[in-house]
Amino acid sequence: MYRRNWKHLQPSSMDHAMRLDLEYAKEMKNLSVERVADRMGIKHWTLYKYVDNGSLPSHLIRPFEHACECPHQFLTRYIAHSGHLMTIGIPTGRKAKAKNINALQSSCTNAIDALLKFADQEMTADETLNALTATMEDLAWHRAEVERTDLPELDFGE
Template identity: 50%
Template sequence: MSRRNWKRLQPTSLRHALELCKDHARERRNLSVERIADAMGITDHWSLYKWIQSGRFPANLIRPYENVCGIDFATRWLVASAGRLMVGIPTGRSASAADIQTLQAVLNDAVGALIGFYASHANADETLGAIQAALETLAAHRGNVVKHAQPELDFAGEAE
């Protein structure tokens, strides 16, 4: 089984976003739903199962859930469902060749999804997800170019 590329996935519903967060926590952090609930301070893990299954997740627990899972699919879906783009805060750092290659792959996927959609080979949700990912990636690079003249201090310790 091949590994998922988590950066390129786009959720199609809140329930799908919550399931993707759970799957990411299991695959990348080796966390079960019981351990996720424990890390969030929820005493009954069955409540977490119920919220994921129904899509009725308490709003005040979305950020703790995403922090424990290590990815922000629920926030991404909420932003996209409101017709907005979610762009990471640019740091002004120089892009590497891998960053540009990732951008090219995301844009290529979006164009391929559009071609497939107009040829009736792809559904609307997949096409919208690919377009959303491309727009967000381009917007992040735009912000990075704007801030390149005044880069922020590297408190996270990223090596260049």
Template identity: 45%
Template sequence: MIRRDWKRLRAASLVEALRLCKAYAQERSNLSVERIADRMGVTHDSLYKWLATGRLPANLIPPYEHACGCHYVSEWLAASAGRMVVAMPTGKKADAADMVQLNSGFAQALQLLTNFYADPARTDASVTAAALREHMERVAYHERNVAAYAQPQLEFDA
């Protein structure tokens, strides 16, 4: 069985997003469709039907993703509406290595973007988009840290 890079996977359709969630739950948590359906509070027959047709009711998307432990459906819905999803980062103090990684990631994304606009036919658009998305996620992480500085969280003694 081929190990997937779950962080970089993006669904091309709603049915594929539903199936990616199911595959993620099976691989990462060893959950069957029956166990996912039980966690959602629906019958496994209904879930099989929704997975086959892609007609999962909208109010069941959050429970389905929660049961599976991933968000491919929500990400696909946002992307199909022309929106980008950036995961809410959790903060930690950045060190010099983090700053170097941020700078080198930006340089790489900028180089790929420059190559793309120079000759789109000779570049891989999905690699360029992935590099840009990864850089924006890193920037969002640091933006969240800076914003959290103004509203410090409670620190409890251990």
């Protein structure tokens, strides 16, 4: 069975972002829409209405993402990206491990591949932008990690 690479998925709209958060909750945490709504303190049909309309009230964004337990926070990322901003996780200042560097290399390769496919008209502009944005965020996170190596955070059982 194919496993999605959740880290590099980019939402294309508000309702797509909400659906991605809910799909993550279902696939990775075994949380149904009803359980997510219960954790948010709202009725499940209300959550279905918000997802269908793509219009979650702003005061429910954080409870929604917290209830879905999705570390990628697709809804917040979509809002930032729609404002032409990038998002990165808060850096800890620890040295990168080999798997982190390999993931970065893979991300860079995917971005170059997307640019080549776009130039050959084999990939859409949106798909290319998603690949480039994911790579730019990965690079920005590594940059911030290097910047904070002099003052690393404590390891609390990560």
